[in-house]
Amino acid sequence: MPNKDKPWCDLSLPSLGSVGFIVAAYLYLAGWSNCYWFLKYFGISINAVSIQFYYVFIYSIHVIFSWRTLKTESGLLLCVIILSVFYVAFFYR
Numbered sequence: 001m002p003n004k005d006k007p008w009c010d011l012s013l014p015s016l017g018s019v020g021f022i023v024a025a026y027l028y029l030a031g032w033s034n035c036y037w038f039l040k041y042f043g044i045s046i047n048a049v050s051i052q053f054y055y056v057f058i059y060s061i062h063v064i065f066s067w068r069t070l071k072t073e074s075g076l077l078l079c080v081i082i083l084s085v086f087y088v089a090f091f092y093r
Contacts, residue, residue, distance in 0.1 A: 019089045023082065024057075031060030 035056060036046050 019085050022085060026078065026082075027057050027060040027064070030063040031056035031058070034059045034063045 035051055039046050039049065
């Protein structure tokens, strides 16, 4: 049962880690997919270029905040899932 006075007091570090892992995995997948299809359009293999690990997360910002992604059913479904995970993590144990 959530604590109405202080909802952050029931928050534990493992629950934050789980939510962070889920979000990071989605961001990495979105960024890698963006890089892969961009390079494939020009006929370049993703193995032929050297992309830093953290660049993939930066490329994912374009995917997340583009209107084309947000208006698709999968983008909306993902937003609902992420918001529900945050709700559960912050208000329930």
